[in-house]
Amino acid sequence: MKEYKVLAINPGSTSTKIALFQGEKCLYTQNVSHDANELAQYETISAQLPYRRNMILDLLKEAGVSLEDVDVFVGRGGGLLAMEGGTYEVDALMLEHARTMANGVIHPAALGSQLAFEFAGKYGSRAMVVNPPDVDELQDLARMTGIRGVNRVIHLHALNLKETAIRHSKNVLNKKYEEANYIVCHIGGESPYLRIEKGKW
Numbered sequence: 001m002k003e004y005k006v007l008a009i010n011p012g013s014t015s016t017k018i019a020l021f022q023g024e025k026c027l028y029t030q031n032v033s034h035d036a037n038e039l040a041q042y043e044t045i046s047a048q049l050p051y052r053r054n055m056i057l058d059l060l061k062e063a064g065v066s067l068e069d070v071d072v073f074v075g076r077g078g079g080l081l082a083m084e085g086g087t088y089e090v091d092a093l094m095l096e097h098a099r100t101m102a103n104g105v106i107h108p109a110a111l112g113s114q115l116a117f118e119f120a121g122k123y124g125s126r127a128m129v130v131n132p133p134d135v136d137e138l139q140d141l142a143r144m145t146g147i148r149g150v151n152r153v154i155h156l157h158a159l160n161l162k163e164t165a166i167r168h169s170k171n172v173l174n175k176k177y178e179e180a181n182y183i184v185c186h187i188g189g190e191s192p193y194l195r196i197e198k199g200k201w
Contacts, residue, residue, distance in 0.1 A: 077129030078109025
């Protein structure tokens with residue numbers, strides 16, 4: 001079985017994280033913190049794209065890392081409308097939603113699909129997003145808030161929450177993710193997310 005080479009790109013509110021994988025082996029990783037004044041000069045999130053792209057290219061060049069043989073560029077898929085979890089190929093509609101932040105959340109995660117698409121175009125490979133922040137697999141009951149006509153709208157770090165549960169299932173419980181139940185809490189740089197895991201949520 002071929003071990004695909006993947007560059008993962010995670011643009012955050014105060015940092016950009018990148019990692020190059022060959023199969024499950026990490027070949028290179030870097031986490032760059034951004035100066036708030038540097039980011040403040042851009043009028044929109046999408047306007048940061050050239051800055052973050054060039055920063056990534058400079059880091060890789062300095063480390064002697066080539067992207068010529070990368071099979072897939074994967075970005076954190078912010079700005080998208082609600083969808084089921086999974087892996088999605090970046091297309092024109094996804095890019096439009098990311099650029100306009102169609103979900104109403106203004107966050108640099110929307111640069112993930114845009115950066116992946118740019119790199120894929122440059123190096124002739126594919127662009128994907130995995131478990132974007134607007135994964136919505138709630139049961140109807142979980143949407144209830146207690147106020148008539150007001151339902152929960154989901155924005156969370158599904159990528160991290162799902163991966164944590166998957167790894168715990170495999171490495172600790174030695175069972176399939178779909179057979180396990182979890183309560184997972186993501187504590188990030190902004191606010192914590194709490195999610196109940198019951199198999200495929």
